[in-house]
Ligand code: LMG
Ligand code: NDP
């Protein structure tokens with residue numbers, strides 16, 4: 562299954578983990594300052610004395626607490642329509658599932674242009690056509706998040722298109738629950754965290770300048786999170802649980818050569834790697850908020866759109882799971898949501914004026930009203946978010 566996943570990605574390669582560092586002998590390193598056992602540690606030691614950073618970190622607390630409902634989706638979006646120019650939104654992974662449903666919800670309205678950033682150009686084109694998204698309302702552009710080079714090329718291509726950027730949705734993800742061995746991105750990062758977190762980290766950092774330059778009244782950067790990364794929920798307590806530990810595996814490059822492919826330095830576990838990547842997504846959103854919201858006015862948000870139990874996300878799970886999971890979510894947990902409904906929810910976070918608050922992790926209740934949800938202790942740990950930001954910057958070549 563690991564090889565099968567890798568073969569979906571032309572630029573990915575597979576490696577076995579003979580050289581993997583045992584997690585046991587790494588357990589004593591401290592989180593702050595990260596005393597790493599991996600031989601890559603010197604490359605990833607955060608720069609000392611960054612005063613500018615310290616200053617920015619001191620401002621704007623996260624306001625993602627509970628309560629405050631907003632009206633249901635269908636009543637909300639109209640308002641400013643006629644007076645605004647067409648908005649432009651990039652959605653990664655818009656060739657299926659949530660991303661595609663969001664592209665449809667936004668693309669059929671006529672007041673937004675959707676840039677579908679996808680690794681499989683033809684699949685995305687076909688999907689957009691078959692859903693009847695009007696041609697003039699979308700463009701498919703190639704983006705493989707499992708390659709930093711591809712991310713940079715995508716940003717260049719987008720800039721050459723001359724479009725302003727008003728919203729960015731980091732949606733794409735892979736989930737490899739049955740993989741026995743890790744697979745890797747073109748740059749040698751474990752595939753789930755490399756794609757879901759690091760690819761998006763570089764993409765969003767590069768596109769932040771474009772968002773800043775937009776003259777659109779509401780500019781947004783959205784990173785899709787999930788309940789399964791939040792250990793303050795039942796779903797987040799299904800083993801294996803997310804846990805980034807002290808980030809020693811990430812600091813070592815997640816490459817399995819001299820370091821663990823897991824963020825916390827442990828044994829490879831595909832389901833955990835996915836959940837860890839979602840924690841990274843939610844931490845990254847908050848770090849963006851702390852660093853850039855006040856200065857730029859951009860609203861940074863994350864969300865859990867509900868359990869969309871039939872998407873391609875589960876393509877690598879065992880057939881029994883794929884059969885039982887949808888009825889389990891529909892009738893037992895009642896967490897199930899259709900792709901269409903989830904797409905409308907994410908579309909709200911992109912363009913609904915009532916969801917313009919920054920630093921929020923949005924969720925929806927059973928009547929489809931949005932509310933500001935509470936993140937788990939780890940997923941709202943500001944110190945971990947800062948550390949994650951700094952290590953990620955180095956891994957993607959930004960620092
Ligand atoms: C880990 O296991 C794996 O180790 C890891 O590799 C990765 O895959 C990870 O998160 C993904 O999962 C965790 C998981 C594996 O184990 C558990 O969660 C432990 C508990 C499992 C116990 C399952 C019992 C479920 C009880 C729910 C209530 C049952 C009510 C039955 C009603 C029947 C009505 C006819 O677990 C799995 O992979 C198992 C798959 C679980 C999927 C959902 C389970 C559905 C349970 C049945 C619901 C049926 C719904 C209606 C359809 C009827 C068909 C019988
Ligand atoms: P899908 O598998 O349907 O969609 C994932 C998308 O990501 C696909 O378009 C896929 O492309 C794309 N993708 C994967 N790898 C890459 C890559 N290297 N470069 C570019 N694109 C890539 O899953 P979902 O729609 O369910 O997932 C979308 C988001 O929703 C994810 O962030 C997931 O974590 C989140 N989520 C999903 C939940 C659910 O219940 N399904 C619940 C909570 C959150 P391709 O079509 O080519 O495979």
Ligand code: PMR
Pocket residue numbers: 736738787788789790795796799832835836867868869878894896
């Ligand atoms: Mg979960 C209210 C309960 C609830 C919700 C909302 C989800 C969402 N799950 C819940 C409960 C349970 N799940 C329970 C009680 C079990 C044990 C039977 C269970 C199991 C389970 C498995 C094996 N659930 C899963 C898996 C997966 O492989 C999925 C996963 O972890 O993907 C990372 C998954 C999910 N459950 C969810 C959601 C939204 C997912 C998948 C998507 C995601 O987080 O992105």
